[in-house]
Each structure stands twice: as C-alpha cells, then as structure tokens.
Amino acid sequence: TVPLDKQMWGDVFGMCTDRFGVTWMVNIAQGQSQG
Template structure:
C-alpha cells in the first residue's frame, strides 16, 4: 500500500456563516475540488476538496428555513 500524506484525515466545517465560502475558496488554491460548493438536495450548500497538502476538507453551509 502506498503512503499518501494527508489521506488519513478529513476535516469537516459546518455552520451558517458565509465565511465558510471564503475558507473553501482559499483552501482550493493549489488543490483539487472534488465536489463544487453548491446547493444540495437537502437545502444546504456543500462541497469538498483536497488541499495542496493532501488534506481532505468538507464544507457545509446551513441555510435557515423560513
């Protein structure tokens, strides 16, 4: 089995703060977006990426229902 640095951990960020969108954009620089940050079927915006260091990040922006 080949060792790939960073593939043993994933970080999940969740909240209702649009600041998370900025984190996603900055972390994707030099990395690979595996799921674009966009509205999902459950109503939140969600996306995932692998940053330039090989760390997987998942972001979920919760939208309040009125």
C-alpha cells in the same frame, strides 16, 4: 473535488483536497428564522 452547490437537503456543500493531502468538506447550513 466537489464544487460548492445547493444540495437536496437545502444546504450548500462542497469538498476539496489541499496541497498537503487534507480533504476539506464544507457545509453551509441555511439559517432558520426565529418566530
């Protein structure tokens, strides 16, 4: 298990395993401004 936390590449990342043994990796990308 890795708690959600800001990573060096700028996104928020976390990982966990559910009760069925499936590992989930979550990466929340920072939005890019349009210009």
